[in-house]
Amino acid sequence: MPPTPDGTVPHAQRVARRFGTAETITASRALLAIVARSMSEALEQVTLPQFRVLVVLSGSDPVRMGALAAEMGALPSTFSRVIDRMVEGGWVERVPSPESRREVLIRPTAAGQQLVRRVTERRRDEIGRVLDTLSEAEQLAVGEAFALFADASGEPPRQDLLALGL
DSSP states (O other): OOOOTTSOOOHHHHHHHHHHHHHHHHHHHHHHHHHHHHHTTGGGTSOHHHHHHHHHHTTSOOEEHHHHHHHHTOOHHHHHHHHHHHHHTTSEEEEEOSSOTTOEEEEEOHHHHHHHHHHHHHHHHHHHHHHTTSOHHHHHHHHHHHHHHHHHHTOOOHHHHHHTTO
């Protein structure tokens, strides 16, 4: 409900927003704990920025170094060192571009893909265990609430995220 013509926000809307904000913060803490637990093993092997690289690369075709750096919000020269360490660790590999001999593409190795899969599976399993404590109607309500929240926040559509391996 938008503000009234005089710019005030109706009392019911203010109360709903306070309640919604408080409950969303509580739920986000619970989800953050699940995310942290699901990633704990992975973060013993790679850094969080390196894991983000693996997530972006998983489920996509090999990516040009410059495009990947831009996606990660990094400078190509600095990002090249990150990729060097990931290559040394066996998480990604450089491959020649079929279109240009000057271009180098980056793709995850089998180990890199497996790391992302394990984290995703752990997260899915733990979320499933939480949802299993709810009734079917409550599970649907949670799903609908999260879908509304994701839409309102501008989260990309699910099919776009699947293309990125998220």
